[in-house]
Amino acid sequence: MHVSSGEHSPAQRIQPGPSYQVSYAERIKLEVGITTIAVGLITEAEQAEGIVATGQADAIGIARAVLYNPRWPWHADARLGAQVSTPPQFWRSEPHHIKNLFQH
Ligand SMILES: Cc1cc2nc3c(=O)[nH]c(=O)nc-3n(C[C@H](O)[C@H](O)[C@H](O)COP(=O)(O)O)c2cc1C
Numbered sequence: 345m346h347v348s349s350g351e352h353s354p355a356q357r358i359q360p361g362p363s364y365q366v367s368y369a370e371r372i373k374l375e376v377g378i379t380t381i382a383v384g385l386i387t388e389a390e391q392a393e394g395i396v397a398t399g400q401a402d403a404i405g406i407a408r409a410v411l412y413n414p415r416w417p418w419h420a421d422a423r424l425g426a427q428v429s430t431p432p433q434f435w436r437s438e439p440h441h442i443k444n445l446f447q448h
Contacts, residue, residue, distance in 0.1 A: 345369075345372060345378055345379070345380050345381070346380075346381040346383060346405055347365060347368045347372055347380055347381070347382060347383065347401075348365060348369060348384070349365050349370040351399055360384075360385060361385060361389075362385050362386075362388075362391065363382075363384060363385065363386060363391060363395065364384045364385055365382065365383055365384030366382040366384060366386070366395055366400055366401065367400075368382075369381065369382035369383075369400065369401040370382070370400040370401060373399075373400075373401060373402070377430075379402045379403075379444065380401045380402055380403075381401060381402065381403045381404065381405045382395050382400060382401035382403075382404050382405070383404065383405040383406070383407065385408070385409075386404050386405075386406055386409070387406075387408075387409045387418070389420035389421075389423040389424050390423070391425070392406070392420060393424055394405045418445070421445060422442045422445050425446040426443060427444065427446065428445055428446055428447065429446075429447045430446055430447075432448075434446060435448065
């Protein structure tokens, strides 16, 4: 279950901020035991990794940050020291300050 919060009723008092809906996914996972995807202003690599690593959710989803920067997953991989699998044509695009981002 991908857990957003609707926000269609003025009676809801939602305060958008970093990870603001993650606790909903966490609670559903805990109480119902189903696989959850957390969303809600997850914008940083470490923030995303932390949510999954600590078991708050099984996966995370990102919308707004990816609308702004479609290469967000590559930047997150570079920051976390992970690798990206691409066709060889991309390999020479690796910036000098990043090493071994592309899996050869
Ligand atoms: C243009 C747009 C419209 C959205 N509309 C709704 C909505 O009506 N109800 C809702 O619960 N979530 C809505 N969302 C949130 C998405 O379901 C998704 O959970 C969320 O965008 C992911 O979080 P993030 O954008 O903070 O990364 C919308 C997102 C976008 C970008």
